[in-house]
Amino acid sequence: xxxxxxxxxxxxxxxxxxxxxxxxxxYGATPYLFWYVQSPGQGLQLLLKYFSGDTLVxxxxxxxxxxxxxxxxxxxxxxxxxWSDAAEYFCAVGAMDSSYKLIFGSGTRLLVRP
Amino acid sequence: xxxxxxxxxxxxxxxGTSVKIECRSLDFQATTMFWxxxxxxxxxxxxxxxNEGSKATYEQGVEKDKFLINHASLTLSTLTVTSAHPEDSSxxxxxxxxxxxxxxxxxxxxTRLTVL
Numbered sequence: 001x002x003x004x005x006x007x008x009x010x011x012x013x014x015x016x017x018x019x020x021x022x023x024x025x026x027y028g029a030t031p032y033l034f035w036y037v038q039s040p041g042q043g044l045q046l047l048l049k050y051f052s053g054d055t056l057v058x059x060x061x062x063x064x065x066x067x068x069x070x071x072x073x074x075x076x077x078x079x080x081x082x083w084s085d086a087a088e089y090f091c092a093v094g095a096m097d098s099s100y101k102l103i104f105g106s107g108t109r110l111l112v113r114p
Numbered sequence: 115x116x117x118x119x120x121x122x123x124x125x126x127x128x129x130g131t132s133v134k135i136e137c138r139s140l141d142f143q144a145t146t147m148f149w150x151x152x153x154x155x156x157x158x159x160x161x162x163x164x165n166e167g168s169k170a171t172y173e174q175g176v177e178k179d180k181f182l183i184n185h186a187s188l189t190l191s192t193l194t195v196t197s198a199h200p201e202d203s204s205x206x207x208x209x210x211x212x213x214x215x216x217x218x219x220x221x222x223x224x225t226r227l228t229v230l
Contacts, residue, residue: 046220106157
């Protein structure tokens with residue numbers, strides 16, 4: 001069965017510092033991979049997605065993610081974090097069957113120190 | 115484009131009453147809509163998949179008679195929480211998928227349900 005692991009429940013970084021949020025997935029074939037951000041009390045906003053092609057994916061708000069098949073990872077990065085980036089981040093993998101379901105990781109809460 | 119709305123954004127109801135939550139795709143036709151439940155500080159749990167004109171497909175452990183889903187048109191799906199109880203209090207989020215090719219899901223802003 002497909003699964004997504006986000007090993008870090010919380011991460012705190014200083015404003016201006018770099019960020020990497022980890023995501024590992026379990027799936028036999030090349031999955032569809034997504035990163036979403038959720039601000040408190042809000043729905044989810046898509047940051048970026050990977051379907052195929054270039055393994056380094058650029059997203060909105062200066063985020064990028066790299067698909068590494070050998071490590072079954074899709075880590076999210078940002079070179080310089082802004083205070084407004086404080087939020088909950090979810091990694092998700094898309095089902096490859098006709099259901100089109102998304103399987104979400106448990107999320108990582110990002111706190112930004114001034 | 116690809117905007118999904120939910121109504122209401124927040125609802126408080128008494129135990130035993132039923133509550134209907136609407137999910138609309140505003141600028142596209144959604145062949146499939148999904149309903150998620152999110153507990154505080156937790157991830158999203160898929161409750162059911164809703165296809166226009168057919169019965170919803172519920173995930174294991176989700177009570178079909180408790181959470182009624184109707185997908186009457188390509189732009190509207192509704193979730194009705196029947197005979198709500200305090201344990202049904204949660205954040206309910208819908209998403210919609212543009213068809214027919216696979217695309218990402220577009221999420222609504224969520225509905226906060228509080229059952230007293």
